[in-house]
Amino acid sequence: MPTKRQPFMLGSHQIAPGSRTIVDIPFGKLYTHTELNIGAHVVHGRQHGPVLLITAALHGDEINGVEICRRLLKLPRLNRLKGTLIVVPIVNTYGFVQQSRYLPDRRDLNRSFPGSEKGSLGSRMAFQFTEQILKKCTHAIDLHTGAIHRANLPQVRASAKDKTALQMAESFNAPIIIKAASRDGTMRGTANNLGIPLLLYEAGEALRFDEQAIKIGVRGISNVLHELGMLPERKKVAKTDSLFSKKSSWVRAEHDGIARYYVGLGQTVQAGDTLAHIYSPYSDFEVAVTASFSGVVIGRNNLPLVNEGEALFHIAEVSSLNEAEKTLDAISDEVDNAMPQMQGDEYGVV
Known part of the structure; x- marks a missing residue:
């Protein structure tokens, strides 16, 4: 007999099976005594399954992921979710308010993990995020863009040694997959050390929405949800495989x-x-x-x-330039052609 599905705990909040809510976790104050929270959307399915964490705006000016999260949470099929989905649209609330990549002390939050209780502001935030949110998940996808005045082609990055992360990368189906080791101090590096496969999505430019990058992001997360068995099986459709690059x-x-x-x-x-x-x-x-x-x-x-x-x-670097051109064109066309049929459903475009 299957065990009864238990409520999901995040912070001091209990989320009942088959429900969804927003949990605000206090992470500090401004010098005006204004409290800043990290808001996490939690969708707790009625059936057992993985716990997938989606994060965006770890760098406060990388806002493409915020819109990806909004559209993702609009998917009607999340009502049939197995497992638990945690979506944190804005991790670096300080930077987001200031439209800045950094924290008030000019430190990079994504170089502060896993952090400590008594370090710098970034170190303390990273510690709290790791302890209260990251350790709750079994898989993760972290959404990024290029820096200010710098744009990235939609791409995913995963460690060549992490087979689960590479499988997630293939199912995500971004135009290109970069096999790259994680850096010290990053959330991806900390997740890897904890045994949590984390996929990094890079697309677009800081402080700008990029519609193609957003579409690929929402579609990619949906693909991973299906790959992990968190969403019901769907009709198989022909798709072009991503390019691989090792360097x-x-x-x-x-x-x-x-x-x-x-x-x-x-x-x-x-x-x-x-x-x-x-x-x-x-x-x-x-x-x-x-x-x-x-x-x-x-x-x-x-x-x-x-x-x-x-x-x-x-x-x-890629194995074949001719194949690369065909692949990039094909994936772009697949995303564009799918969108009119999927509006308000698969890709949450509203």
Whole structure:
């Protein structure tokens, strides 16, 4: 006889099976004594299953994920959820209010994990988040964008050693999968150390909504929910597999000046291709920026004013440039074609 489904505990709150609520967990105060909370949406299914955590705005200015979370929570099929879904649309409430990547002390919250009870503000926040939320989950997806003035092609990142995370990455079906080890101090690194497979989704630019990136994000999380058995089986549809990349690096400016960019996100480039020119507004000086190796542009600086050493183009190596072009075009078309049929349902577009 199956065991009775128990309420889910988050903070001091109990969420009954078959219900959903928003739990506010206190995480600090401003110097005005204004309390700041981290709000977590909890959907607790009637049947047993995994506990999937979705987080966004760990960097306060990366707002694409906030909209992905809103659309995700609109999915009618969540009423049939197995297991528990925890959605935290805004982790770094300090940065979100200030439209800043950082905390008030200029520390990066995503370099503060797992944190400590008596460290800096970021360390304390990371500790509380790890203890009260992260440790409650069995799987996680962390939503990010590029930094200010820097855009990312929709991509997911997972450790090559984590088979579950790689399986989640394949089912997410972003245009490209980067096999990359996690950094010290990150939430992904802490999750890996705790044995929690965490998938990182990067797409778009800070302080901007990117509709294509949002659509791919909502579809991707829905795909993972099905992969984990948290949503009912659905009709199989043909899909194009993501590209895999084991190596990526940035092309940097060798001179300061004003840049004219010629290559956009998702374009394939050959080693030696001219990606941009940097010129001086006070002389005839002009220098080309060239690709150091062949691959796909997965990140780009959008600000024409550049300093020497600044990162301009992020290129990922792939096995075949011809196949890469076909794959990227096909996944883009699949997302666009699916949306009109899925509005208000699968992808929560309202």
